[in-house]
Amino acid sequence: MRALDWAEDEAALHGRPLRIVHASVWERFEGATPAEDLPDGWTETGLQETVTNAESRARQRRPEVRAHAEVLPGEPVDVLVQAGEDAFALVVGHRRHGALMRHLSIGYIGPGVAARAWCPVVVVGDSAAEGPSADRQVVLGVAEGTEADAAHVAFALQEAHARGCDLVAIHARGRRGMRETRHDPSGLGSSPAADALLSAAVPAEAALECGVVVHRQVVDGPAHHALLEATQHADLLVLGVRHRHGAIRRELRPTHHAALRHLPCPVALVGIRWPN
CATH class of the missing domain: 3.40.50.620 (HUPs)
Structure with a gap:
């Protein structure tokens, strides 16, 4: 959500629309991923709700920004690189600590996208300050x-x-x-x-x-x-x-x-x- 907020503020600064993308392995393999391989509490329905909630959050925070969320099939790095081909910038979150990163290897997404995308890639870590700094x-x-x-x-x-x-x-x-x-x-x-x-x-x-x-x-x-x-x-x-x-x-x-x-x-x- 911190990366989402940063991306939305960036879109507002430059007067650009915001495209929210989630890469879904379920969409690609039609639900073939066994439930026992997923972290506790994660379901396909839950991920869809996360995308919907992200779009609602963006529209409530910045009504002037035209925001749209979608689920695309494929691995995260491949999907994001393709989605950012014509983008002003591509913003991703980066969780430095915690069990979730160790379980899903989320730590590779930021560097993986940055190594392949042609547009600027902004990586927002979980320790980034909320909102602009006082020094600006x-x-x-x-x-x-x-x-x-x-x-x-x-x-x-x-x-x-x-x-x-x-x-x-x-x-x-x-x-x-x-x-x-x-x-x-x-x-x-x-x-x-x-x-x-x-x-x-x-x-x-x-x-x-x-x-x-x-x-x-x-x-x-x-x-x-x-x-x-x-x-x-x-x-x-x-x-x-x-x-x-x-x-x-x-x-x-x-x-x-x-x-x-x-x-x-x-x-x-x-x-x-x-x-x-």
């Missing part, structure tokens, strides 16, 4: 090689503009960058290369065009530590995901998996090739 900021992770026209940069600027908040662009330097700083005769504690990377990735002209205030930060240490610190009160973290060479699937790196497991805010994984 969007955080953008900037890795080496990020260009100004990268899709995740454009997406982050768009999200910050829609929320009327600032964008914090962060680049975390590893041990190499920290060695550069220690040998920097200026003593300013900042690497010119890292500063140039952030300026090139999020140029002032793009921020001015979107009407977004951008704060650029270079942080020492591992990326997941820097992002954990920066997102304690953030509305959203945006990370870029590159495609493997010659493959359709995106390459989720350790930083992506760490973000999905530990960060306190929703995480948007955006393929570098995603068009504006």
Whole structure:
């Protein structure tokens, strides 16, 4: 329900309809799944009620959003990837703890969808705060090689503009960058290369065009530590995901998996090739 609420608020921000999808193995195999393989209290009727209740909840919370719920046959990742082919964004919940995740392996759905979907995928964890944060900021992770026209940069600027908040662009330097700083005769504690990377990735002209205030930060240490610190009160973290060479699937790196497991805010994984 937390992911549903986030998706509905996102639809309202951008003036878009909301499509609520449930992937049903029963629909695919016509009820062949034995009842003893299901968690206690789960039935086909119960799942249909969940979908109906989700649609009712969405319409009551945001009457201005055109919401529609449906049940589609197939495995969750396959269904969601196909449903998100022409979507503005695909939002999924991610339960980090509890017996239900261990029983159904729900933990794989978020990363599985993010690795294959062509639209931005937003993963809302069960520890995400309800509603926007008091600080109202969007955080953008900037890795080496990020260009100004990268899709995740454009997406982050768009999200910050829609929320009327600032964008914090962060680049975390590893041990190499920290060695550069220690040998920097200026003593300013900042690497010119890292500063140039952030300026090139999020140029002032793009921020001015979107009407977004951008704060650029270079942080020492591992990326997941820097992002954990920066997102304690953030509305959203945006990370870029590159495609493997010659493959359709995106390459989720350790930083992506760490973000999905530990960060306190929703995480948007955006393929570098995603068009504006």
